[in-house]
Amino acid sequence: MKQTVPNPANISNGLPENSIGLSNPSKVAEQMVSVPLRNTARPEPASHFFAVVPDVDTESMLCHASETLASLSVMATDLARELEGPRRHVILAIQQLSALSELLVNRALDNLHPPVGLSEK
Numbered sequence: 001m002k003q004t005v006p007n008p009a010n011i012s013n014g015l016p017e018n019s020i021g022l023s024n025p026s027k028v029a030e031q032m033v034s035v036p037l038r039n040t041a042r043p044e045p046a047s048h049f050f051a052v053v054p055d056v057d058t059e060s061m062l063c064h065a066s067e068t069l070a071s072l073s074v075m076a077t078d079l080a081r082e083l084e085g086p087r088r089h090v091i092l093a094i095q096q097l098s099a100l101s102e103l104l105v106n107r108a109l110d111n112l113h114p115p116v117g118l119s120e121k
Helices: 025-034 058-082 086-112
Strands: none
16 A cells, blocks of 8 residues: 655645645734635635616516425425425424415515405505
């Protein structure tokens, strides 16, 4: 079996040259601050691929959110029918959370435009 031996030229005080030593906190802080904040070689996370058009009105966004949550609830219910045991309980919990979220979004829609025929208090 071949062993890798460190190059003595790259070692000072027992630490590799590019390691951060804890003996000098100001040097550690300087190295941490000088790290680039954005790595341009790394691709952006998937959440940066999707965006909402800036001038979309609140009612439209809430309507789409409500429909999306209703679809999620139906998909989770269908999946729960195929599962048993702990996995079924997890998917049913996800279904409940999506149903509760849909109720909240629908209430927000009602608050924007109360249904016709209801008197305001």
